[in-house]
Amino acid sequence: MGDKVLLTPTGKWMVGGGVAVALGLTALGLLQFANRPSAKQAQPAPAASPAAALVGKISALGRIEPAGEIVQVGGPSGERIGRMLVKEGQSVAEGQPIAYLESYNERLADRGVAQSQLKDALAQFSSTQQYGNAQIAEAQTRRSQADAPKQKELAAQNATIARLKDELAIAQTDLNRFQSLKTSGAVSQRELDDKRLAYQSKNGQLREAIAQRAKIQQEWNTSLRNADAQVQSARAEQGRSQAQIQVDTARSNLALAQARLERTIIRAPQSGQILKVLKKQGEALEPSVGGSSGGQGIVELGNTSQMYVVAEVYETDVSRARVGQRAVIASSAFPGEIAGIVEQVGLKIGKNDVTNTDPAANTDTRVVEVKIRLLNSRPVANLTNLQVQVLITPKS
Incomplete structure (x- = not known):
């Protein structure tokens, strides 16, 4: 019976038969x-x-x-x-x-074009910004021009009202004194009527001055609102300008060109x-x-x-x-x-x-x-x- 060589599950060799053979x-x-x-x-x-x-x-x-x-x-x-x-x-x-x-050079050229477009868009945007700033400055100047005169006019009207209040107080004092004198028979009825008329006149002037001040204040507020609206309009126009849209588009194109270029570079x-x-x-x-x-x-x-x-x-x-x-x-x-x-x-x-x-x-x-x-x-x-x-x- 010939010799047999068997492999156990652990991977070790066993030799059976009469004589072991070389492994x-x-x-x-x-x-x-x-x-x-x-x-x-x-x-x-x-x-x-x-x-x-x-x-x-x-x-x-x-x-x-x-x-x-x-x-x-x-x-x-x-x-x-x-x-x-x-x-x-x-x-x-x-x-x-x-x-x-192989497409690297082509994508590199595409990126160069996108960079040039972005540069042009930024230059156009800068010019538009300068023009918008000038418009804003002009609107702010008009606001100042509308503000200063009304401030002076309102200040003058306040001074007039203050003077009329003082004069009205004097007229009130004179009227009260003449009313006392009239009771004692020291002044005539006509003199008392003159003082009463003077008091009523000053009182009417004061009310008219107060009404005029309210009118000036309203006109001033309206002028300020209009001037502020012009400033805001100029700023809004500057923010949504076509140049800004072109810059955003150019930046997106450059990012796309850069991404396509990166795809042509194999990196570790x-x-x-x-x-x-x-x-x-x-x-x-x-x-x-x-x-x-x-x-x-x-x-x-x-x-x-x-x-x-x-x-x-x-x-x-x-x-x-x-x-x-x-x-x-x-x-x-x-x-x-x-x-x-x-x-x-x-x-x-x-x-x-x-x-x-x-x-x-x-x-x-x-x-x-x-x-x-x-x-x-x-x-x-x-x-x-x-x-x-x-x-x-x-x-x-």
């Missing part, structure tokens, strides 16, 4: 890495209670990716690359231009490194696959200053994975091991994406993605999507 290099390397003793394990450890025993390590395959994953920066479909400003491996800052589309949405240039100068951006309205990608961008490993942990092991656990990764692509910290444990079980090179490996494994932040990103900063071996050490 594949990849599986053997993973077993050696999983069973590699640490410095502390090299020394005999004192006996510990079963509750304190260390739970077995979690082994898995994983892939390296930048923080925030790989971002594909695209542009509107139907456009063409006019000028590419970056190359692979170049570091870019957030908002930095990556490429100019975040700081990072250009991982791959997908389009060359002169190439067109065709619609995305499937007929969607989005355009094609121009570059792939990633924050390689902080690298992560996405470990695909088998579904039966994920219950032992926790945020904050220590982990190490290894690969033949870089020397030694790189330590990391578990930062996120996925909430969804799916099929594995990182496929083992062993043809006998299970390619339909159900796994959960566990994100590990590497403590030293420099050795793998240029190795995005590299397959690595992962060991996660559960806590006691």
